[in-house]
Amino acid sequence: MSLMSPEVIDNLSAPWWAALREGRLLVQRNPVTGVWQWYPREHCLDDLSTEPQWVQASGHGTVFTYSVIHRGHTRLDAPYVCALIELDEGPLMLSQLHGIALDQITIGMPVSVAFIDLDSTTSLPVFGPRSAA
Template identity: 80%
Template sequence: MTTFSPVVTDALSAPWWAALREGRLLVQHNPVSGAWQWYPRDHCLDDLSIQPEWVQVCGHGKVFTYSVIHRGHSRLDAPYVCALVELEEGPLMLSQLHGMAVDEITIGMNVSVAFIETDSATSLPVFRPRSHS
């Protein structure tokens, strides 16, 4: 297990961090238009007058693009894969891919969220391969 510095939360991100500790993935959603957005903001991108709601998503998506990091953060074992995942609900989420060899990764491959504990109080979402079920 890699140990990171404690996460600094604020009122905006606190629900997201709490849900991750419970093994749930939340994304912001405009309650009027239905538009999804990631990363968290205190307003909806499609209507600045509306405050978004946090909604649990299914955690399924597809690899939109990815990069293999051979040298990077000194606390992560290289190589690791940084990926932009298009969630089924629509937004793109930056994360890591786990549980697959680099040569198995393809653009458009189905993935699902998993949660890794980084310390006793923090979990992060990563994505693993998903079969067509």
């Protein structure tokens, strides 16, 4: 059985995937108003006539909500935590939590991005506890 790759490269998403392989988190931002958005689009949500720019995000955020998955994708060992992260820049990003005991996860807890390699060409952002530094 072959597994589908989460990577779908097109003109819109190519900068995102390239940055992940370099250990950088990019998010789109309106170059005129400064409004951030996620997920990637060809236009800005606050001005449909403006094309967004890819900008490096801080990689910091807070847990907006989460769910513990007990049975799921065959590449992942269950249980794992699927979380909606509110980035410090504003948008919400769906990801996974790593390095946090299930009983220690709380809504509003500060997290920061890390990157995991699925294979030699695909990296994904995950979030873990933010260090005090």
